[in-house]
Amino acid sequence: MREESVEVVRGDFVVLPCSFFTSSPLSRLNIIWTLAPVSSPETPIQVIVYDHGQVIEDPALTGRVGFTGIPWSADIVLNDTRVSDAGVYRCMVNNPPEAAAAGIGELVLSVLEPPSLPMCQWDGDIDLGGSVTLTCSVTEGVPTPEIHWDKLNPEEISLPINMEGDLSGSVQIINVSSQTSGLYRCSATNVLGTENCYVNLSIYSPPERPSGILQGVLLTLSMSLVLLALLLLVMWLHRTGQDGRWREGKEEEDEEYNEIRYTPSLMKRSFV
Numbered sequence: 609m610r611e612e613s614v615e616v617v618r619g620d621f622v623v624l625p626c627s628f629f630t631s632s633p634l635s636r637l638n639i640i641w642t643l644a645p646v647s648s649p650e651t652p653i654q655v656i657v658y659d660h661g662q663v664i665e666d667p668a669l670t671g672r673v674g675f676t677g678i679p680w681s682a683d684i685v686l687n688d689t690r691v692s693d694a695g696v697y698r699c700m701v702n703n704p705p706e707a708a709a710a711g712i713g714e715l716v717l718s719v720l721e722p723p724s725l726p727m728c729q730w731d732g733d734i735d736l737g738g739s740v741t742l743t744c745s746v747t748e749g750v751p752t753p754e755i756h757w758d759k760l761n762p763e764e765i766s767l768p769i770n771m772e773g774d775l776s777g778s779v780q781i782i783n784v785s786s787q788t789s790g791l792y793r794c795s796a797t798n799v800l801g802t803e804n805c806y807v808n809l810s811i812y813s814p815p816e817r818p819s820g821i822l823q824g825v826l827l828t829l830s831m832s833l834v835l836l837a838l839l840l841l842v843m844w845l846h847r848t849g850q851d852g853r854w855r856e857g858k859e860e861e862d863e864e865y866n867e868i869r870y871t872p873s874l875m876k877r878s879f880v
């Protein structure tokens with residue numbers, strides 16, 4: 609192998625070189641590529657095998673891995689790389705009846721990844737004198753992103769940060785005052801770039817003249833009372849109006865009934 613370590617940006621392709629020299633015919637050439645992944649170095653997997661003219665790929669890598677110049681070269685290409693592809697790759701070349709011991713080459717593949725969008729949160733008491741914690745966490749990025757918190761206005765200042773593990777950092781602000789208000793930025797940075805998230809804090813400070821609020825409340829309250837009284841008045845008028853009309857109707861009916869009742873007797877009387 610010409611190189612001992614290779615870097616690739618996630619998603620790009622990479623060629624892993626493995627060259628060998630042999631003086632025997634290539635009809636019985638055997639090549640095995642294995643990977644000891646960064647995530648589980650104790651359990652290597654077979655990436656791709658060339659044996660008696662046949663190529664066998666690991667099912668998990670089918671369509672992404674291939675030899676570039678078999679049988680004259682043992683180089684492989686890995687397409688659409690993922691972070692999980694990182695680890696120690698080893699190529700073993702055997703060409704019987706050549707020397708019994710297989711030739712072995714090793715290289716380390718690093719798959720770099722830009723930071724993902726960090727997540728900004730705040731928690732605490734934003735009343736005067738309270739304390740607030742700003743937390744920022746990032747889930748992806750190789751190499752591990754560095755986290756910074758800055759206050760952006762009125763002037764840009766860097767804030768002391770407490771790291772909780774590699775991927776989360778917080779800032780504690782105690783005894784907040786109106787000067788604490790403003791825009792805060794968390795940035796997650798590695799060699800491939802920077803991603804930011806923001807928190808906008810506005811510290812609640814009691815108004816200068818609380819009587820203004822009290823007056824407002826009293827005004828609203830008295831206006832509501834006047835409205836309520838008007839409403840009750842309207843309802844009462846409406847109700848008594850209906851009652852009057854109902855009573856009038858009943859009296860009229862009584863009169864008509866009386867008329868009808870007394871008519872026959874009147875008629876009788878006139879006939880008598």
Ligand SMILES: *[C@@H]1O[C@H](CO)[C@@H](O)[C@H](O)[C@H]1NC(C)=O
Nearest residue numbers: 621671672673674675685687
């Ligand atoms: C890798 O990608 C290249 C370009 O897209 C393509 O020509 C090649 O066949 C791919 N190799 C494998 C093993 O998928």
Ligand SMILES: *[C@@H]1O[C@H](CO)[C@@H](O)[C@H](O)[C@H]1NC(C)=O
Nearest residue numbers: 736737738782783784785786
């Ligand atoms: C909080 O800040 C105010 C003004 O900034 C100061 O007067 C007060 O002493 C501080 N309180 C504490 C507990 O630090």
Ligand SMILES: *[C@@H]1O[C@H](CO)[C@@H](O)[C@H](O)[C@H]1NC(C)=O
Nearest residue numbers: 789790791806807808809810
């Ligand atoms: C932050 O909040 C304040 C008050 O709520 C607002 O005036 C200001 O525009 C906000 N700034 C940003 C960058 O969102």
